Amino acid sequence: DTAVSQTPKYLVTQMGNDKSIKCEQNLGHDTMYWYKQDSKKFLKIMFSYNNKELIINETVPNRFSPKSPDKAHLNLHINSLELGDSAVYFCASSQMAASGTDTQYFGPGTRLTVL
């Protein structure tokens, strides 16, 4: 009964490939997020969706495209993968809109390695 789950946990792929990471939350939350954590532990927000509507879109290459089929799912698709995309990607959810005050619940992370 994991609250926020991500698949896969590890993803190793070649440069230029297209890959997707899936995220699901069973908390009934309205808002979901994607974060990127680099090797220096810097945790940077990429996107946020509230009730399937995009509300945060930080400066992220348009090779990254989030998709929210319903409010319990927020998937991340990445086209034409580059070496610099190697990182750990975290999905999170919160009860209400992305103000930062609402507690966020994080998934276990997906470690992406681009060769």
Add this chain to the structure above:
Amino acid sequence: LAKTTQPISMDSYEGQEVNITCSHNNIATNDYITWYQQFPSQGPRFIIQGYKTKVTNEVASLFIPADRKSSTLSLPRVSLSDTAVYYCLAPLGDYKLSFGAGTTVTVRA
């Protein structure tokens, strides 16, 4: 872009108190300051939140001065299991969520 600033790392010994200060000069007026803890190979998890003055729970205390430009997380009597990365989240308004690089706390026996 204004952001949060915290020390990169701190070392401590078991049984000591650890205090981590985060600077957030441009925190949004109505938003709270939240601290998260992250163990290796796990996602961050909530530990404490406050708006001003002092907040205490079973894990930590949070001190926030009147101007709210900084906050200090206090971990009393740390143990080896408190070794983790600690993040301060201080929203900047307009959905600007800045976690920063966190503070790596290493507790030694």
